[in-house]
Amino acid sequence: MNEGRLATYRQKRDFERTAEPRGESATGTGDRFVVQRHRARRKHYDLRLEFDGALLSWAVPKGPTLDPSVRRMAVQVEDHPLEYADFEGTIPAGEYGGGDVIVWDRGTWTPGEDDPAAALEAGTLHFELHGEKLRGRFVLVRRGEKQWLLLHKRDEHAEDGWDPEQHPVSVKSGRTNEEVAAAPEAMWRGDLPADRAEIRLRPNWDPPTDAELDELERLKTKGTWELQGHRISLTNLDKVLFPGLDGEEPITKRELVAYHARIAPVMLPYLADRALNSHRFPNGVDSPGFWHKEAPSHAPDWLRTWEYPGADDDDVKRYIVPDSPAALAWLANYAALELHPWTSPIDDVEHPTWALFDIDPGEQTSFDDVLTLARLHRAAMEHLGVVAKPKVTGQRGVQIWVPIEPRYTYAETRAWAEKVSRAVGNTVPELVSWSWAKSERRGLARLDYTQNVLNKTLVAPYSARPRPGAPVSVPLEWDELDDPDLTPDRWTIRTVLDRLATTGDPFADLVGHRQPLPPV
Incomplete structure (x- = not known):
């Protein structure tokens, strides 16, 4: 492996947190290519060509096409390790490139020049792809320091009007990005050798x-x-x-x-x-x-x-x-x-893997008040640099789920959650009561950090709730708290599967995410 090629890749990633491979032990055939559809901060396609022990990589925002009349912008990014050629799953939120990845196409490539390294240096690389979706002759032409254009030549594989978005499924699993995000099957442990790094998530x-x-x-x-x-x-x-x-x-x-x-x-x-x-x-x-x-x-x-x-x-x-x-x-x-x-697994019940915040509305608490409190939790998590996401309860409230590394006791987790809750509640004291008994809360909301105790629990994501219509407790992205149509019981057992088919599971990249609890 050419260590110098992967230096930038490694500098951008925390392999204690990301599921991506470090790149240390794989060998390749020398002629593989892969295109990965990657929904990160912005959706794009990553074109990767195996060369000199690494994957030359370009981010193509609108994706490669077989249409010879279309020019696609391609931004050259850091070389990736060979193991990445087969990576399909999620990258944790908060990490570089956080989001979901599918193997959109793969196969082999043939350079059009005898010396592709010289062609790259000169700024024009001709090559042919032999994939399941992409076939035929392509060319990459440099138009700036990292900016390139990607074109398909007019050959027997050219197809006018060909749109990659009309071919959304993985050639590896047959699944879409949304389906992978909803239920990722595996993760990579960057702290392990690459030949042992794939850990089954389910x-x-x-x-x-x-x-x-x-x-x-x-x-x-x-x-x-x-x-x-x-x-x-x-x-x-x-x-x-x-x-x-x-x-x-x-x-x-x-x-x-x-x-x-x-x-x-x-x-x-x-x-x-x-x-x-x-x-x-x-x-x-x-x-x-x-x-x-x-x-x-x-x-x-x-x-x-x-x-x-x-x-x-x-x-x-x-x-x-x-x-x-x-x-x-x-x-x-x-x-x-x-x-x-339970928030702790049975093989280590004294150490939870989730820290929980429960915004428990009082009789006088409107859902707008609940959302105000939830957004304050969002601000607190951003301030602390903590990866977390909200979940509507399916009844009246909102919860915040925080994945943590399993080294804290319940007492430590609860103490941390209490400090955050107190800070949030003190920002809007007119909305919050700290009284235990509902009769003493004057109809105000309670920020309940006390669920962070062994064998005290909150409702699971996607569980039904005992209300007419069978509403469901549904994970959200943070920006959905700003959706004017959001209600805590918006989805039911009859509608939530449609949501998942469209958006995936927002909590998927939190599962197995190990992060420390920062000082408050």
Whole structure:
């Protein structure tokens, strides 16, 4: 590997935080090319040509085209390591190039000159691409220090009007950027050798097939549903769990079961490897529910459970740890509408991986007040240099989720969250009460940092809430707090999958993100 080529690349990245490869051990064939569609601060396409042990790289804002009449601006960027040629996933928010990446096209390239290094130095590089989408003769022509033009020659592969945006899926996975952002499958650990750097973020959490969903629809009021090899006994499938909203049909248990199975690839990163507290409403949300923590004795053998070694004699000892779409469907059958995961994983329960802020509105708190408080949290996170994102609760509030490295105790995490909350609350004292009891808050909001305690939880991303219409707790980008159409219950189990198909999961690049808690 030519170390000098990658010096700039490494200087721009913190490999304790980014999933990208360092570039230390890979070898290549010498003639690979890749184009990655990259949604960072601005969407663009990255053209990379393997040369001299690295990937020559250009950012092409509008993407390469087969249209010979079109000239594309291409900005030369730092050379990338060979491992990057296969990278598909997310780069953490706050890191250089933070966003999602897919392998949009790949193949081999052939230089048009005997000495491509001299051609690059001279400012004109002719080459031919042999990819799945891009084929034929291209040329890069320098127009400034880093500015180049990318053109396709008029040859047998040229196609007038060819638009890369009409070909959005990855040639590696068949997924779009939005789908990768919603459920990234792997990350790179830059602190490990490149041949061991790919860490699976999740098992094969695929959604149910159309055939499996059709089978669920065909079941009578009860029956056995086979989902991804697991047999689930379902009962009372036509029982209404949620009243309809604005004239819509009510939502039955059958629909909740289907939703849990379909949302699983996106929701499971927040549940897997964590003990679960669930809020069950077996008679529907119009009747009181109850909290359920103990894994029942009748749970199927395939359902993952965990014995809490620190439990006192009178504590719950055996918890459910959801790890599959079938597990979420099984929970839905028992009317577990709300799912609340622990903020620490079962293999290290004393050290949380999330710090949480809960903006709990009072009786007199408007949603505009909640948004004011949420924006103040945004300002606080920016001031502290902390990566975090908000989430509407599906009821009246907003939460802020902060990924942290698992070296802090709950007491340390809670103390940090309290300092931030106090600073935010002191900015607008007319909106906030610090009283514990609701009766003493005078209808004001409470900034609840006390959830940062072992076995105290907040509702999981994409969990339903016990309200008419089945609203869902949905992660947001920070700028969505400024959307005049935002409401805390804007999305339901009937609409949130459409949002995910368009925007992806804003929290996806927070999962597994390890960051220190800065002094406050």
